[in-house]
Amino acid sequence: MTTLAFLNNQYLPLSEAKISPMDRGFLFGDGIYEVIPSFDGRIVGFSAHMQRMENGLRALEIDNPYDRDGWKSIMQALLERNNQELGDSVGVYLHISRGMQLTRSHGYSEDLTPTVFAFAFKIPPSHSSQPEKVQGLSVSLAKDLRWQRCHIKSTSLLGNVLHFQEAKRGGKHESILFNSQKEITEATTSNVFIVEQGIVRTPPLDNQLLPGITRKLVIESLINENIQVEEVVITAERLLNADEVWLTSSSKEIAPVISVDGNQVGNGEPGPVWRKALLAYDLYKFS
Structure with a gap:
Protein backbone atom coordinates (compact mmCIF):
# COMPACT_ATOMS: atom_id res chain seq x y z
CA MET A 1 0.00 0.00 0.00
CA THR A 2 1.32 3.48 -0.85
CA THR A 3 0.34 6.93 0.33
CA LEU A 4 -1.68 9.20 -1.93
CA ALA A 5 -0.29 12.58 -2.90
CA PHE A 6 -1.73 15.68 -4.57
CA LEU A 7 -0.17 17.14 -7.71
CA ASN A 8 -1.78 19.90 -9.77
CA ASN A 9 -5.42 19.12 -8.94
CA GLN A 10 -4.98 15.34 -9.05
CA TYR A 11 -4.74 12.75 -6.25
CA LEU A 12 -2.41 9.91 -7.17
CA PRO A 13 0.04 7.44 -5.55
CA LEU A 14 3.10 9.28 -4.27
CA SER A 15 5.36 6.98 -6.32
CA GLU A 16 3.62 8.16 -9.51
CA ALA A 17 3.85 11.92 -8.86
CA LYS A 18 6.11 13.51 -11.48
CA ILE A 19 7.04 17.04 -12.60
CA SER A 20 8.92 18.42 -15.58
CA PRO A 21 12.70 18.71 -15.13
CA MET A 22 12.22 22.26 -16.45
CA ASP A 23 10.15 23.18 -13.41
CA ARG A 24 11.82 26.13 -11.70
CA GLY A 25 11.38 24.43 -8.36
CA PHE A 26 13.62 21.63 -9.62
CA LEU A 27 16.16 23.87 -11.39
CA PHE A 28 16.38 26.79 -8.96
CA GLY A 29 14.62 25.84 -5.73
CA ASP A 30 12.20 28.60 -6.78
CA GLY A 31 9.28 27.97 -4.45
CA ILE A 32 7.70 27.98 -1.02
CA TYR A 33 6.73 25.12 1.27
CA GLU A 34 4.99 24.42 4.56
CA VAL A 35 4.92 21.40 6.89
CA ILE A 36 1.76 21.26 8.98
CA PRO A 37 1.24 18.67 11.74
CA SER A 38 -2.01 17.00 12.71
CA PHE A 39 -3.02 14.68 15.53
CA ASP A 40 -6.17 12.56 15.44
CA GLY A 41 -7.24 14.46 12.34
CA ARG A 42 -6.92 17.87 14.06
CA ILE A 43 -4.64 20.33 12.28
CA VAL A 44 -2.19 22.39 14.37
CA GLY A 45 -1.77 26.10 13.62
CA PHE A 46 -3.52 26.08 10.24
CA SER A 47 -4.17 29.84 10.04
CA ALA A 48 -0.64 30.71 11.14
CA HIS A 49 0.89 28.31 8.60
CA MET A 50 -1.30 29.79 5.87
CA GLN A 51 -0.30 33.33 6.80
CA ARG A 52 3.39 32.46 6.61
CA MET A 53 2.92 30.69 3.29
CA GLU A 54 1.00 33.67 1.88
CA ASN A 55 3.77 36.01 3.06
CA GLY A 56 6.39 33.83 1.38
CA LEU A 57 4.49 33.62 -1.90
CA ARG A 58 4.13 37.41 -1.94
CA ALA A 59 7.85 37.84 -1.25
CA LEU A 60 8.67 35.57 -4.20
CA GLU A 61 5.91 37.08 -6.37
CA ILE A 62 4.21 33.71 -6.92
CA ASP A 63 0.43 33.68 -7.27
CA ASN A 64 -1.35 31.70 -4.56
CA PRO A 65 -3.21 28.91 -6.40
CA TYR A 66 -5.88 28.40 -3.68
CA ASP A 67 -7.63 30.29 -0.93
CA ARG A 68 -7.44 28.97 2.63
CA ASP A 69 -10.56 26.83 2.23
CA GLY A 70 -8.98 25.24 -0.83
CA TRP A 71 -5.78 24.42 1.02
CA LYS A 72 -7.71 23.03 3.99
CA SER A 73 -9.73 20.83 1.65
CA ILE A 74 -6.52 19.40 0.14
CA MET A 75 -5.08 18.74 3.59
CA GLN A 76 -8.22 17.07 4.89
CA ALA A 77 -8.45 14.89 1.79
CA LEU A 78 -4.85 13.73 2.25
CA LEU A 79 -5.42 13.00 5.94
CA GLU A 80 -8.59 11.02 5.23
CA ARG A 81 -7.22 9.09 2.25
CA ASN A 82 -3.99 8.17 4.06
CA ASN A 83 -5.40 7.48 7.52
CA GLN A 84 -5.20 3.69 7.28
CA GLU A 85 -1.60 3.83 6.07
CA LEU A 86 -0.24 6.59 8.31
CA GLY A 87 -2.32 6.55 11.49
CA ASP A 88 -3.19 9.50 13.72
CA SER A 89 0.08 11.48 13.89
CA VAL A 90 0.54 12.91 10.42
CA GLY A 91 2.38 15.83 8.82
CA VAL A 92 1.27 17.37 5.55
CA TYR A 93 3.87 18.88 3.23
CA LEU A 94 2.65 21.68 0.91
CA HIS A 95 4.89 22.85 -1.94
CA ILE A 96 4.31 25.61 -4.49
CA SER A 97 6.96 26.28 -7.13
CA ARG A 98 6.85 29.09 -9.69
CA GLY A 99 6.16 26.49 -12.36
CA MET A 100 7.61 25.11 -15.57
CA GLN A 101 9.49 27.32 -18.03
CA LEU A 102 10.96 25.76 -21.17
CA THR A 103 13.95 28.12 -21.23
CA ARG A 104 16.39 27.82 -18.33
CA SER A 105 16.94 31.42 -17.24
CA HIS A 106 17.47 33.10 -13.89
CA GLY A 107 14.85 35.61 -14.99
CA TYR A 108 11.33 34.24 -14.99
CA SER A 109 8.24 34.80 -17.11
CA GLU A 110 5.39 36.63 -15.42
CA ASP A 111 2.68 34.24 -16.69
CA LEU A 112 3.84 30.87 -15.33
CA THR A 113 1.36 28.47 -13.75
CA PRO A 114 2.54 27.42 -10.27
CA THR A 115 3.20 23.74 -9.64
CA VAL A 116 1.34 22.53 -6.54
CA PHE A 117 2.42 19.37 -4.74
CA ALA A 118 1.35 17.96 -1.38
CA PHE A 119 1.77 14.69 0.47
CA ALA A 120 1.17 13.26 3.94
CA PHE A 121 3.72 11.44 6.08
CA LYS A 122 3.92 9.87 9.52
CA ILE A 123 5.33 11.99 12.36
CA PRO A 124 6.12 11.01 15.96
CA PRO A 125 3.23 11.09 18.45
CA SER A 126 2.88 14.25 20.50
CA HIS A 127 5.47 14.49 23.30
CA SER A 128 2.69 15.28 25.74
CA SER A 129 1.35 11.72 25.53
CA GLN A 130 4.41 10.28 27.29
Missing part, protein backbone atom coordinates in the same frame (compact mmCIF):
# COMPACT_ATOMS: atom_id res chain seq x y z
CA PRO A 131 6.82 13.05 28.38
CA GLU A 132 8.73 10.67 30.63
CA LYS A 133 9.84 8.72 27.56
CA VAL A 134 11.17 11.73 25.63
CA GLN A 135 14.87 11.39 24.86
CA GLY A 136 16.95 14.56 25.00
CA LEU A 137 18.85 15.64 21.89
CA SER A 138 22.57 16.03 21.42
CA VAL A 139 23.42 18.89 19.05
CA SER A 140 26.45 20.62 17.57
CA LEU A 141 27.17 24.34 17.40
CA ALA A 142 28.29 25.86 14.08
CA LYS A 143 28.71 29.20 12.31
CA ASP A 144 25.68 29.96 10.13
CA LEU A 145 26.83 29.81 6.48
CA ARG A 146 23.40 30.09 4.84
CA TRP A 147 21.88 32.92 2.78
CA GLN A 148 20.48 36.11 4.31
CA ARG A 149 16.77 35.55 3.65
CA CYS A 150 16.11 32.75 6.11
CA HIS A 151 12.81 34.35 7.15
CA ILE A 152 11.32 33.10 3.84
CA LYS A 153 10.37 29.41 3.95
CA SER A 154 11.92 28.76 0.58
CA THR A 155 12.49 25.33 -0.91
CA SER A 156 16.15 26.38 -1.42
CA LEU A 157 17.45 24.44 1.58
CA LEU A 158 20.95 23.43 0.52
CA GLY A 159 22.60 25.49 3.27
CA ASN A 160 20.42 23.80 5.89
CA VAL A 161 21.06 20.38 4.35
CA LEU A 162 24.85 20.81 4.52
CA HIS A 163 24.77 21.99 8.14
CA PHE A 164 22.43 19.15 9.13
CA GLN A 165 24.53 16.51 7.36
CA GLU A 166 27.67 17.74 9.08
CA ALA A 167 25.96 17.37 12.45
CA LYS A 168 24.63 13.93 11.52
CA ARG A 169 28.09 12.82 10.43
CA GLY A 170 29.33 13.84 13.88
CA GLY A 171 26.71 11.70 15.59
CA LYS A 172 24.46 14.63 16.56
CA HIS A 173 20.70 15.07 16.12
CA GLU A 174 20.88 18.69 14.96
CA SER A 175 23.11 21.75 14.61
CA ILE A 176 22.43 25.09 16.31
CA LEU A 177 23.79 27.97 14.26
CA PHE A 178 25.32 31.34 15.22
CA ASN A 179 26.16 34.42 13.14
CA SER A 180 29.42 36.36 12.82
CA GLN A 181 28.69 38.11 16.15
CA LYS A 182 28.38 34.70 17.88
CA GLU A 183 24.63 35.28 18.25
CA ILE A 184 22.31 32.28 17.93
CA THR A 185 20.08 32.34 14.85
CA GLU A 186 18.29 28.98 14.72
CA ALA A 187 18.95 25.29 14.17
CA THR A 188 18.92 23.71 10.71
CA THR A 189 15.30 22.49 11.03
CA SER A 190 14.16 24.17 14.23
CA ASN A 191 13.90 27.34 16.29
CA VAL A 192 15.90 27.64 19.51
CA PHE A 193 14.81 28.44 23.07
CA ILE A 194 16.80 28.59 26.30
CA VAL A 195 15.81 28.79 29.96
CA GLU A 196 17.72 30.96 32.43
CA GLN A 197 16.60 31.03 36.07
CA GLY A 198 13.07 30.04 35.09
CA ILE A 199 12.73 32.61 32.30
CA VAL A 200 12.24 31.31 28.75
CA ARG A 201 14.12 33.18 26.03
CA THR A 202 14.37 32.90 22.25
CA PRO A 203 16.11 34.98 19.54
CA PRO A 204 13.99 37.81 18.08
CA LEU A 205 12.70 37.44 14.52
CA ASP A 206 14.69 38.94 11.66
CA ASN A 207 16.02 37.84 8.28
CA GLN A 208 18.39 35.33 9.91
CA LEU A 209 15.75 32.87 11.08
CA LEU A 210 12.44 31.40 10.10
CA PRO A 211 9.33 32.66 11.93
CA GLY A 212 8.45 29.15 13.07
CA ILE A 213 4.77 28.43 13.67
CA THR A 214 5.55 26.11 16.58
CA ARG A 215 7.79 28.87 17.93
CA LYS A 216 4.86 31.28 17.72
CA LEU A 217 2.43 28.86 19.37
CA VAL A 218 4.92 28.03 22.14
CA ILE A 219 5.39 31.72 22.96
CA GLU A 220 1.63 32.32 22.99
CA SER A 221 0.99 29.23 25.12
CA LEU A 222 3.65 30.27 27.67
CA ILE A 223 2.14 33.74 27.96
CA ASN A 224 -1.29 32.16 28.31
CA GLU A 225 -0.03 30.16 31.31
CA ASN A 226 1.80 33.15 32.87
CA ILE A 227 5.23 31.65 32.18
CA GLN A 228 7.69 34.48 31.50
CA VAL A 229 9.08 34.47 27.95
CA GLU A 230 11.33 37.02 26.24
CA GLU A 231 12.61 37.53 22.69
CA VAL A 232 16.21 38.62 23.15
CA VAL A 233 19.63 38.21 21.55
CA ILE A 234 21.24 34.99 22.78
CA THR A 235 24.98 34.50 22.37
CA ALA A 236 26.59 31.11 21.88
CA GLU A 237 28.23 31.47 25.31
CA ARG A 238 24.86 32.19 26.91
CA LEU A 239 23.35 29.12 25.26
CA LEU A 240 26.17 26.93 26.57
CA ASN A 241 25.50 28.16 30.11
CA ALA A 242 21.68 27.93 29.99
CA ASP A 243 19.72 25.80 32.44
CA GLU A 244 17.67 24.30 29.60
CA VAL A 245 17.80 24.37 25.79
CA TRP A 246 14.88 23.45 23.52
CA LEU A 247 14.30 23.08 19.80
CA THR A 248 10.85 23.67 18.34
CA SER A 249 9.36 22.63 15.00
CA SER A 250 6.16 21.22 13.56
CA SER A 251 7.37 17.63 13.81
CA LYS A 252 9.47 17.98 16.99
CA GLU A 253 6.96 20.14 18.93
CA ILE A 254 9.23 21.11 21.87
CA ALA A 255 12.33 18.92 21.97
CA PRO A 256 14.71 19.16 24.95
CA VAL A 257 18.45 19.38 24.25
CA ILE A 258 20.71 17.70 26.80
CA SER A 259 24.11 18.24 25.16
CA VAL A 260 25.64 21.00 22.98
CA ASP A 261 29.01 20.19 21.41
CA GLY A 262 29.60 17.65 24.15
CA ASN A 263 28.75 20.12 26.93
CA GLN A 264 25.97 18.88 29.20
CA VAL A 265 22.90 21.10 29.47
CA GLY A 266 21.64 21.39 33.06
CA ASN A 267 21.65 17.99 34.72
CA GLY A 268 21.64 16.19 31.38
CA GLU A 269 17.91 15.45 31.42
CA PRO A 270 14.78 17.26 30.12
CA GLY A 271 14.21 20.11 32.56
CA PRO A 272 11.22 21.17 34.70
CA VAL A 273 10.37 24.28 32.66
CA TRP A 274 10.29 22.12 29.52
CA ARG A 275 7.64 19.95 31.16
CA LYS A 276 5.54 23.02 32.00
CA ALA A 277 5.99 24.37 28.47
CA LEU A 278 5.00 21.04 26.93
CA LEU A 279 1.77 20.98 28.94
CA ALA A 280 1.02 24.62 28.10
CA TYR A 281 1.62 23.98 24.39
CA ASP A 282 -0.53 20.86 24.39
CA LEU A 283 -3.43 22.77 25.94
CA TYR A 284 -3.07 25.60 23.39
CA LYS A 285 -2.01 24.08 20.04
CA PHE A 286 -5.51 23.42 18.67
CA SER A 287 -6.97 26.75 19.76
Whole structure:
Protein backbone atom coordinates (compact mmCIF):
# COMPACT_ATOMS: atom_id res chain seq x y z
CA MET A 1 0.00 0.00 0.00
CA THR A 2 1.32 3.48 -0.85
CA THR A 3 0.34 6.93 0.33
CA LEU A 4 -1.68 9.20 -1.93
CA ALA A 5 -0.29 12.58 -2.90
CA PHE A 6 -1.73 15.68 -4.57
CA LEU A 7 -0.17 17.14 -7.71
CA ASN A 8 -1.78 19.90 -9.77
CA ASN A 9 -5.42 19.12 -8.94
CA GLN A 10 -4.98 15.34 -9.05
CA TYR A 11 -4.74 12.75 -6.25
CA LEU A 12 -2.41 9.91 -7.17
CA PRO A 13 0.04 7.44 -5.55
CA LEU A 14 3.10 9.28 -4.27
CA SER A 15 5.36 6.98 -6.32
CA GLU A 16 3.62 8.16 -9.51
CA ALA A 17 3.85 11.92 -8.86
CA LYS A 18 6.11 13.51 -11.48
CA ILE A 19 7.04 17.04 -12.60
CA SER A 20 8.92 18.42 -15.58
CA PRO A 21 12.70 18.71 -15.13
CA MET A 22 12.22 22.26 -16.45
CA ASP A 23 10.15 23.18 -13.41
CA ARG A 24 11.82 26.13 -11.70
CA GLY A 25 11.38 24.43 -8.36
CA PHE A 26 13.62 21.63 -9.62
CA LEU A 27 16.16 23.87 -11.39
CA PHE A 28 16.38 26.79 -8.96
CA GLY A 29 14.62 25.84 -5.73
CA ASP A 30 12.20 28.60 -6.78
CA GLY A 31 9.28 27.97 -4.45
CA ILE A 32 7.70 27.98 -1.02
CA TYR A 33 6.73 25.12 1.27
CA GLU A 34 4.99 24.42 4.56
CA VAL A 35 4.92 21.40 6.89
CA ILE A 36 1.76 21.26 8.98
CA PRO A 37 1.24 18.67 11.74
CA SER A 38 -2.01 17.00 12.71
CA PHE A 39 -3.02 14.68 15.53
CA ASP A 40 -6.17 12.56 15.44
CA GLY A 41 -7.24 14.46 12.34
CA ARG A 42 -6.92 17.87 14.06
CA ILE A 43 -4.64 20.33 12.28
CA VAL A 44 -2.19 22.39 14.37
CA GLY A 45 -1.77 26.10 13.62
CA PHE A 46 -3.52 26.08 10.24
CA SER A 47 -4.17 29.84 10.04
CA ALA A 48 -0.64 30.71 11.14
CA HIS A 49 0.89 28.31 8.60
CA MET A 50 -1.30 29.79 5.87
CA GLN A 51 -0.30 33.33 6.80
CA ARG A 52 3.39 32.46 6.61
CA MET A 53 2.92 30.69 3.29
CA GLU A 54 1.00 33.67 1.88
CA ASN A 55 3.77 36.01 3.06
CA GLY A 56 6.39 33.83 1.38
CA LEU A 57 4.49 33.62 -1.90
CA ARG A 58 4.13 37.41 -1.94
CA ALA A 59 7.85 37.84 -1.25
CA LEU A 60 8.67 35.57 -4.20
CA GLU A 61 5.91 37.08 -6.37
CA ILE A 62 4.21 33.71 -6.92
CA ASP A 63 0.43 33.68 -7.27
CA ASN A 64 -1.35 31.70 -4.56
CA PRO A 65 -3.21 28.91 -6.40
CA TYR A 66 -5.88 28.40 -3.68
CA ASP A 67 -7.63 30.29 -0.93
CA ARG A 68 -7.44 28.97 2.63
CA ASP A 69 -10.56 26.83 2.23
CA GLY A 70 -8.98 25.24 -0.83
CA TRP A 71 -5.78 24.42 1.02
CA LYS A 72 -7.71 23.03 3.99
CA SER A 73 -9.73 20.83 1.65
CA ILE A 74 -6.52 19.40 0.14
CA MET A 75 -5.08 18.74 3.59
CA GLN A 76 -8.22 17.07 4.89
CA ALA A 77 -8.45 14.89 1.79
CA LEU A 78 -4.85 13.73 2.25
CA LEU A 79 -5.42 13.00 5.94
CA GLU A 80 -8.59 11.02 5.23
CA ARG A 81 -7.22 9.09 2.25
CA ASN A 82 -3.99 8.17 4.06
CA ASN A 83 -5.40 7.48 7.52
CA GLN A 84 -5.20 3.69 7.28
CA GLU A 85 -1.60 3.83 6.07
CA LEU A 86 -0.24 6.59 8.31
CA GLY A 87 -2.32 6.55 11.49
CA ASP A 88 -3.19 9.50 13.72
CA SER A 89 0.08 11.48 13.89
CA VAL A 90 0.54 12.91 10.42
CA GLY A 91 2.38 15.83 8.82
CA VAL A 92 1.27 17.37 5.55
CA TYR A 93 3.87 18.88 3.23
CA LEU A 94 2.65 21.68 0.91
CA HIS A 95 4.89 22.85 -1.94
CA ILE A 96 4.31 25.61 -4.49
CA SER A 97 6.96 26.28 -7.13
CA ARG A 98 6.85 29.09 -9.69
CA GLY A 99 6.16 26.49 -12.36
CA MET A 100 7.61 25.11 -15.57
CA GLN A 101 9.49 27.32 -18.03
CA LEU A 102 10.96 25.76 -21.17
CA THR A 103 13.95 28.12 -21.23
CA ARG A 104 16.39 27.82 -18.33
CA SER A 105 16.94 31.42 -17.24
CA HIS A 106 17.47 33.10 -13.89
CA GLY A 107 14.85 35.61 -14.99
CA TYR A 108 11.33 34.24 -14.99
CA SER A 109 8.24 34.80 -17.11
CA GLU A 110 5.39 36.63 -15.42
CA ASP A 111 2.68 34.24 -16.69
CA LEU A 112 3.84 30.87 -15.33
CA THR A 113 1.36 28.47 -13.75
CA PRO A 114 2.54 27.42 -10.27
CA THR A 115 3.20 23.74 -9.64
CA VAL A 116 1.34 22.53 -6.54
CA PHE A 117 2.42 19.37 -4.74
CA ALA A 118 1.35 17.96 -1.38
CA PHE A 119 1.77 14.69 0.47
CA ALA A 120 1.17 13.26 3.94
CA PHE A 121 3.72 11.44 6.08
CA LYS A 122 3.92 9.87 9.52
CA ILE A 123 5.33 11.99 12.36
CA PRO A 124 6.12 11.01 15.96
CA PRO A 125 3.23 11.09 18.45
CA SER A 126 2.88 14.25 20.50
CA HIS A 127 5.47 14.49 23.30
CA SER A 128 2.69 15.28 25.74
CA SER A 129 1.35 11.72 25.53
CA GLN A 130 4.41 10.28 27.29
CA PRO A 131 6.82 13.05 28.38
CA GLU A 132 8.73 10.67 30.63
CA LYS A 133 9.84 8.72 27.56
CA VAL A 134 11.17 11.73 25.63
CA GLN A 135 14.87 11.39 24.86
CA GLY A 136 16.95 14.56 25.00
CA LEU A 137 18.85 15.64 21.89
CA SER A 138 22.57 16.03 21.42
CA VAL A 139 23.42 18.89 19.05
CA SER A 140 26.45 20.62 17.57
CA LEU A 141 27.17 24.34 17.40
CA ALA A 142 28.29 25.86 14.08
CA LYS A 143 28.71 29.20 12.31
CA ASP A 144 25.68 29.96 10.13
CA LEU A 145 26.83 29.81 6.48
CA ARG A 146 23.40 30.09 4.84
CA TRP A 147 21.88 32.92 2.78
CA GLN A 148 20.48 36.11 4.31
CA ARG A 149 16.77 35.55 3.65
CA CYS A 150 16.11 32.75 6.11
CA HIS A 151 12.81 34.35 7.15
CA ILE A 152 11.32 33.10 3.84
CA LYS A 153 10.37 29.41 3.95
CA SER A 154 11.92 28.76 0.58
CA THR A 155 12.49 25.33 -0.91
CA SER A 156 16.15 26.38 -1.42
CA LEU A 157 17.45 24.44 1.58
CA LEU A 158 20.95 23.43 0.52
CA GLY A 159 22.60 25.49 3.27
CA ASN A 160 20.42 23.80 5.89
CA VAL A 161 21.06 20.38 4.35
CA LEU A 162 24.85 20.81 4.52
CA HIS A 163 24.77 21.99 8.14
CA PHE A 164 22.43 19.15 9.13
CA GLN A 165 24.53 16.51 7.36
CA GLU A 166 27.67 17.74 9.08
CA ALA A 167 25.96 17.37 12.45
CA LYS A 168 24.63 13.93 11.52
CA ARG A 169 28.09 12.82 10.43
CA GLY A 170 29.33 13.84 13.88
CA GLY A 171 26.71 11.70 15.59
CA LYS A 172 24.46 14.63 16.56
CA HIS A 173 20.70 15.07 16.12
CA GLU A 174 20.88 18.69 14.96
CA SER A 175 23.11 21.75 14.61
CA ILE A 176 22.43 25.09 16.31
CA LEU A 177 23.79 27.97 14.26
CA PHE A 178 25.32 31.34 15.22
CA ASN A 179 26.16 34.42 13.14
CA SER A 180 29.42 36.36 12.82
CA GLN A 181 28.69 38.11 16.15
CA LYS A 182 28.38 34.70 17.88
CA GLU A 183 24.63 35.28 18.25
CA ILE A 184 22.31 32.28 17.93
CA THR A 185 20.08 32.34 14.85
CA GLU A 186 18.29 28.98 14.72
CA ALA A 187 18.95 25.29 14.17
CA THR A 188 18.92 23.71 10.71
CA THR A 189 15.30 22.49 11.03
CA SER A 190 14.16 24.17 14.23
CA ASN A 191 13.90 27.34 16.29
CA VAL A 192 15.90 27.64 19.51
CA PHE A 193 14.81 28.44 23.07
CA ILE A 194 16.80 28.59 26.30
CA VAL A 195 15.81 28.79 29.96
CA GLU A 196 17.72 30.96 32.43
CA GLN A 197 16.60 31.03 36.07
CA GLY A 198 13.07 30.04 35.09
CA ILE A 199 12.73 32.61 32.30
CA VAL A 200 12.24 31.31 28.75
CA ARG A 201 14.12 33.18 26.03
CA THR A 202 14.37 32.90 22.25
CA PRO A 203 16.11 34.98 19.54
CA PRO A 204 13.99 37.81 18.08
CA LEU A 205 12.70 37.44 14.52
CA ASP A 206 14.69 38.94 11.66
CA ASN A 207 16.02 37.84 8.28
CA GLN A 208 18.39 35.33 9.91
CA LEU A 209 15.75 32.87 11.08
CA LEU A 210 12.44 31.40 10.10
CA PRO A 211 9.33 32.66 11.93
CA GLY A 212 8.45 29.15 13.07
CA ILE A 213 4.77 28.43 13.67
CA THR A 214 5.55 26.11 16.58
CA ARG A 215 7.79 28.87 17.93
CA LYS A 216 4.86 31.28 17.72
CA LEU A 217 2.43 28.86 19.37
CA VAL A 218 4.92 28.03 22.14
CA ILE A 219 5.39 31.72 22.96
CA GLU A 220 1.63 32.32 22.99
CA SER A 221 0.99 29.23 25.12
CA LEU A 222 3.65 30.27 27.67
CA ILE A 223 2.14 33.74 27.96
CA ASN A 224 -1.29 32.16 28.31
CA GLU A 225 -0.03 30.16 31.31
CA ASN A 226 1.80 33.15 32.87
CA ILE A 227 5.23 31.65 32.18
CA GLN A 228 7.69 34.48 31.50
CA VAL A 229 9.08 34.47 27.95
CA GLU A 230 11.33 37.02 26.24
CA GLU A 231 12.61 37.53 22.69
CA VAL A 232 16.21 38.62 23.15
CA VAL A 233 19.63 38.21 21.55
CA ILE A 234 21.24 34.99 22.78
CA THR A 235 24.98 34.50 22.37
CA ALA A 236 26.59 31.11 21.88
CA GLU A 237 28.23 31.47 25.31
CA ARG A 238 24.86 32.19 26.91
CA LEU A 239 23.35 29.12 25.26
CA LEU A 240 26.17 26.93 26.57
CA ASN A 241 25.50 28.16 30.11
CA ALA A 242 21.68 27.93 29.99
CA ASP A 243 19.72 25.80 32.44
CA GLU A 244 17.67 24.30 29.60
CA VAL A 245 17.80 24.37 25.79
CA TRP A 246 14.88 23.45 23.52
CA LEU A 247 14.30 23.08 19.80
CA THR A 248 10.85 23.67 18.34
CA SER A 249 9.36 22.63 15.00
CA SER A 250 6.16 21.22 13.56
CA SER A 251 7.37 17.63 13.81
CA LYS A 252 9.47 17.98 16.99
CA GLU A 253 6.96 20.14 18.93
CA ILE A 254 9.23 21.11 21.87
CA ALA A 255 12.33 18.92 21.97
CA PRO A 256 14.71 19.16 24.95
CA VAL A 257 18.45 19.38 24.25
CA ILE A 258 20.71 17.70 26.80
CA SER A 259 24.11 18.24 25.16
CA VAL A 260 25.64 21.00 22.98
CA ASP A 261 29.01 20.19 21.41
CA GLY A 262 29.60 17.65 24.15
CA ASN A 263 28.75 20.12 26.93
CA GLN A 264 25.97 18.88 29.20
CA VAL A 265 22.90 21.10 29.47
CA GLY A 266 21.64 21.39 33.06
CA ASN A 267 21.65 17.99 34.72
CA GLY A 268 21.64 16.19 31.38
CA GLU A 269 17.91 15.45 31.42
CA PRO A 270 14.78 17.26 30.12
CA GLY A 271 14.21 20.11 32.56
CA PRO A 272 11.22 21.17 34.70
CA VAL A 273 10.37 24.28 32.66
CA TRP A 274 10.29 22.12 29.52
CA ARG A 275 7.64 19.95 31.16
CA LYS A 276 5.54 23.02 32.00
CA ALA A 277 5.99 24.37 28.47
CA LEU A 278 5.00 21.04 26.93
CA LEU A 279 1.77 20.98 28.94
CA ALA A 280 1.02 24.62 28.10
CA TYR A 281 1.62 23.98 24.39
CA ASP A 282 -0.53 20.86 24.39
CA LEU A 283 -3.43 22.77 25.94
CA TYR A 284 -3.07 25.60 23.39
CA LYS A 285 -2.01 24.08 20.04
CA PHE A 286 -5.51 23.42 18.67
CA SER A 287 -6.97 26.75 19.76
